[in-house]
Each structure stands twice: as C-alpha cells, then as structure tokens.
Amino acid sequence: MNASIPEPSHDEIRDLLGAYALDAVDPETAAMVEHHLEGCLRCSTEVAQHHEVAGLLANSGGASPATLWDGIASQLDGSTPPSWGRLSARLETGADRTDDLTGGREYAAAGAGAADGAPDGAANVIPITKDRRRGRWVAWTASAVAGAAAVVAVLLGAQVHHLDRQVAALQAPLSGAEQNALKAPSTKRVQLTAHPSTGTPVDVMVVLTKSGAGFVQAGQLSRLPTDQTYQLWGVVGQKTISLGLLGARPTVVAFSVAGSAAVSAFAITAEHAGGVVQSSNQPVVAGQVSA
Amino acid sequence: MGDGVEDSVVIDVDQASDANLVVAVGRWHQPALAEVYRRHGGAVHALSRRILQSDPSAEEITQEVFLDLWKHPEKFDAQRGTLRSFLLARTHGKSVDFVRSEVARRRREERTSHETATAGYDIDHEVWDMAIADQVKEALAELPLELRQPIELAYFGGHTYRVVAEMLHQPEGTIKSRIRSGLGRLRVNLAERGVQPAGAEL
Numbered sequence: 160m161n162a163s164i165p166e167p168s169h170d171e172i173r174d175l176l177g178a179y180a181l182d183a184v185d186p187e188t189a190a191m192v193e194h195h196l197e198g199c200l201r202c203s204t205e206v207a208q209h210h211e212v213a214g215l216l217a218n219s220g221g222a223s224p225a226t227l228w229d230g231i232a233s234q235l236d237g238s239t240p241p242s243w244g245r246l247s248a249r250l251e252t253g254a255d256r257t258d259d260l261t262g263g264r265e266y267a268a269a270g271a272g273a274a275d276g277a278p279d280g281a282a283n284v285i286p287i288t289k290d291r292r293r294g295r296w297v298a299w300t301a302s303a304v305a306g307a308a309a310v311v312a313v314l315l316g317a318q319v320h321h322l323d324r325q326v327a328a329l330q331a332p333l334s335g336a337e338q339n340a341l342k343a344p345s346t347k348r349v350q351l352t353a354h355p356s357t358g359t360p361v362d363v364m365v366v367l368t369k370s371g372a373g374f375v376q377a378g379q380l381s382r383l384p385t386d387q388t389y390q391l392w393g394v395v396g397q398k399t400i401s402l403g404l405l406g407a408r409p410t411v412v413a414f415s416v417a418g419s420a421a422v423s424a425f426a427i428t429a430e431h432a433g434g435v436v437q438s439s440n441q442p443v444v445a446g447q448v449s450a
Numbered sequence: 451m452g453d454g455v456e457d458s459v460v461i462d463v464d465q466a467s468d469a470n471l472v473v474a475v476g477r478w479h480q481p482a483l484a485e486v487y488r489r490h491g492g493a494v495h496a497l498s499r500r501i502l503q504s505d506p507s508a509e510e511i512t513q514e515v516f517l518d519l520w521k522h523p524e525k526f527d528a529q530r531g532t533l534r535s536f537l538l539a540r541t542h543g544k545s546v547d548f549v550r551s552e553v554a555r556r557r558r559e560e561r562t563s564h565e566t567a568t569a570g571y572d573i574d575h576e577v578w579d580m581a582i583a584d585q586v587k588e589a590l591a592e593l594p595l596e597l598r599q600p601i602e603l604a605y606f607g608g609h610t611y612r613v614v615a616e617m618l619h620q621p622e623g624t625i626k627s628r629i630r631s632g633l634g635r636l637r638v639n640l641a642e643r644g645v646q647p648a649g650a651e652l
Contacts, residue, residue: 181604183609207530223488223489
C-alpha cells in the first residue's frame with residue numbers, strides 16, 4: 160500500500176464488507192480489506208456471516224457430476240484415486256463403510272525441520288517405506304514422564320504437517336451418535352496430567368471408543384501463542400504416532416485411530432503451529448490407558 | 451490392514467462431519483475428498499456455471515476448487531462457517547475473476563454490462579434442491595428491490611459494486627452500503643424462517 164495514502168478508517172472498511180464478501184471490489188480494495196481483517200475480529204466475523212448468507216443464495220444445483228470427479232481424482236498427485244463408481248456403490252449399499260487411511264500414500268517428512276513453518280507439507284514430504292519409520296523411537300509411557308527428562312521422540316506419517324493451525328476444523332460439536340458412543344461400557348477414559356515438577360495441575364480427559372473414535376477434552380490447557388499448537392500423540396506398541404494437531408486454544412477435539420485397544424498411552428506436546436514429525440519437547444500432559 | 455495398527459487412522463466418510471472430512475483430507479485421504487465432492491460438487495458446479503454461463507469453464511473452476519481443498523485444507527476454518535459456504539465463496543471468487551478477465555479481453559464487445567448482469571438475474575428459474583430453498587427464496591423476495599438488486603447483480607452477475615452503481619445510476623457509496631445492509635437483512639429474514647446461517651455471532 161502506498162505510504163502516502165492514509166489508512167482507511169474502521170468505518171470505511173466496514174462499509175465495504177458486504178461488497179468484499181461478494182467479491183464485488185477491485186483487487187486493490189480487496190487487499191486493503193484483507194489487511195484490515197487480519198487484525199479485526201469483528202469485521203472478519205461479519206465477512207464470515209456474509210459468506211454464509213451468500214452460500215445459501217447459491218445453494219442450487221443437483222447431484223455432483225461424476226465425470227468431473229474423474230478429472231479431479233486424476234490430478235491428485237499421481238496417486239490412485241478412489242473410483243467414483245466404487246464410492247457411489249458403497250454409499251448406496253452402506254457396505255464397507257470404513258476406510259483405512261493407510262490405504263493411501265505413506266509419507267514421512269524429510270526431517271523435523273521440514274515441518275516448521277510449512278503447513279503446506281506437500282513440498283517437504285517424501286515417500287518412505289515402513290522400515291525407515293522404525294528406529295528413532297523412544298517408548299514413551301507415563302512412568303517415563305515421571306522422570307525428570309521425559310522426552311518424546313516420534314516419527315509419523317507426514318500427513319501431520321498437511322494440517323495446520325486451523326485445526327479448529329476438528330472442533331466439531333459431538334453428534335448424538337458420538338455422545339452415545341461415549342457412554343458405552345467399552346469406552347475408555349484416560350486422564351492426562353501434567354508433570355508434578357511443573358507445579359501446574361492440569362487435567363485433560365481423553366475418551367476413546369472401541370471403534371477408534373476419540374475425543375480430547377482439552378479446555379483446561381492454557382492458551383498458546385498463535386504461532387504454536389498442541390499436538391496429540393498416542394503410543395501404540397513401541398511407536399508413538401501423531402493423532403493430530405489440537406490448535407492453540409483447544410476445547411473438545413475429535414480424533415480417530417485404528418486398533419484402539421492397542422493404544423497404551425496418550426501425550427500432548429506444545430509445538431510450532433505447523434506441527435512436527437518428531438518432537439523433543441516434554442509433554443505438557445500425559446497418561447496411560449488402564450487395562 | 452497389513453501388519454498392524456501403527457499409523458492407521460480410520461474414518462467413516464459417509465458418516466463423518468464436513469469438518470472431520472477436511473481433517474481426513476489433510477491427511478491425504480482421497481475417499482474423504484471424494485465424499486466432500488459428492489456432498490458439495492453439485493452446488494459448486496451450479497454456482498460457477500451460473501456466473502460463467504459456460505459449462506467447460508465451470509467444470510474447470512469446479513476442479514480447481516476441489517484440488518485447492520486437497521492442497522490447502524488448512525484454509526478452511528470450521529469456526530468461521532460451513533464447508534459449503536467456504537467452497538462456494540472460493541468458487542465465486544474464481545468465477546468472478548474469470549468473468550472479469552474475459553470481459554477485459556473482449557472489451558465488452560458483445561454484450562452490454564446490463565445484459566450480462568440480467569442474464570444471471572432470474573433466481574426463480576434455478577433448480578433449488580435444498581430443503582431450505584423455499585425459505586431462502588421468500589427471504590430474498592422480502593428484501594426491498596433497492597437492497598435485493600445490488601446483491602444479485604454483484605453476486606450472480608459478477609460485477610464490482612462500482613459497476614453496479616453505474617448500472618443502477620446510483621452513487622457508489624449507496625450501493626456499497628445497500629449490499630452490506632441487504633446481506634444483513636437477508637440474514638435476519640432467514641433466521642425468522644428458521645434458517646440460521648452458520649458463523650459466529652458478532
């Protein structure tokens with residue numbers, strides 16, 4: 160922006176929000192509004208509301224054209240796309256309703272540093288074999304946390320840093336089915352606690368259903384700066400895997416894991432906003448799953 | 451599932467919420483993207499086709515929108531609104547950019563700006579497949595013409611508020627304000643009909 164031009168006032172920007180939300184401003188004005196939105200929650204909230212209303216106006220159209228999906232799928236980084244026909248058939252029959260994420264590509268980051276500041280992980284990710292994922296593990300348990308130098312060393316699929324700070328997406332309200340699942344006798348509840356040396360008692364509850372759906376009640380965690388995020392880890396066998404980023408101000412966060420019975424412990428660390436592929440940070444809270 | 455559970459994460463795509471589908475997309479899970487497309491591809495394509503009035507171009511935009519979600523799922527913020535409105539906003543922006551570049555290239559040689567605007571003006575002839583369609587139509591119809599018209603010309607016609615002001619022979623500031631207040635009124639009208647647009651309250 161030209162320094163000789165005075166900054167528009169809040170009111171001037173506010174008058175533009177409707178037109179901006181409908182893409183009815185020129186690029187220079189759009190840039191000016193966006194600059195303002197970065198620091199104004201009230202205006203950015205209003206724009207979000209306008210988008211919702213506009214979205215309702217546009218809520219027309221029929222079924223998604225299947226032929227277009229083929230074009231999209233063929234451009235997904237050369238990996239094998241799910242067949243639209245197979246998907247449609249599955250949705251119609253209700254059979255085979257579970258998809259295994261490991262059915263897709265497997266990736267690992269080139270190193271911990273690759274994740275830093277790189278929410279768009281595609282460029283920093285290389286395919287690996289299972290063997291390369293082994294080796295740099297420190298089995299992490301609650302007893303280890305009790306030690307003075309508890310360290311989490313983990314290696315995981317680099318899908319983690321494809322997620323980023325907007326992990327608020329995870330924080331969806333629980334559906335009725337999810338609520339019921341949490342009440343089932345087979346559902347495990349795991350209390351994660353802070354290391355006594357921190358002097359700050361914090362309790363975080365992890366709930367894990369038999370099917371592998373889980374939720375973290377993380378509202379007690381203190382807020383992190385916006386350039387950081389909490390990251391949830393699970394210990395499965397001798398491996399520690401990432402179960403997702405929780406954001407800087409988590410409340411209730413959903414996650415899922417195959418083979419829920421095999422998870423022996425959970426931990427949460429504080430990391431750079433993009434998440435990490437391996438952490439050397441001491442867990443903020445941790446807890447073992449009781450048998 | 452091979453040799454174990456170590457890195458696997460399971461999602462039931464057709465039962466998952468939109469927000470959780472995006473999380474799965476973030477983990478490079480193609481069936482999740484396919485499900486997002488199944489749910490919202492029709493609306494994305496219809497909006498683009500309406501603005502562009504061109505099937506091939508609308509198809510290009512539709513593909514771009516979903517490929518963008520694949521590459522940058524983090525741009526969706528569930529606390530800011532629904533996935534559908536996010537995708538439609540992206541669709542609208544791309545479609546409008548396309549229209550404006552085309553208009554610039556052709557130097558408006560074939561159609562007047564007014565004709566371009568009115569071509570996408572008739573909402574009544576759209577196929578509304580959502581349960582809320584009637585309420586949305588009613589809420590829109592209840593808006594005074596002076597508020598409704600600038601919104602339609604801007605949103606469906608793809609015009610800037612300055613162009614809309616020229617078309618309607620009104621001061622730019624007036625049109626700018628009417629678009630904003632019209633959207634606000636529309637939100638209220640929708641709420642009165644039980645249609646509560648998502649998004650945080652101010």
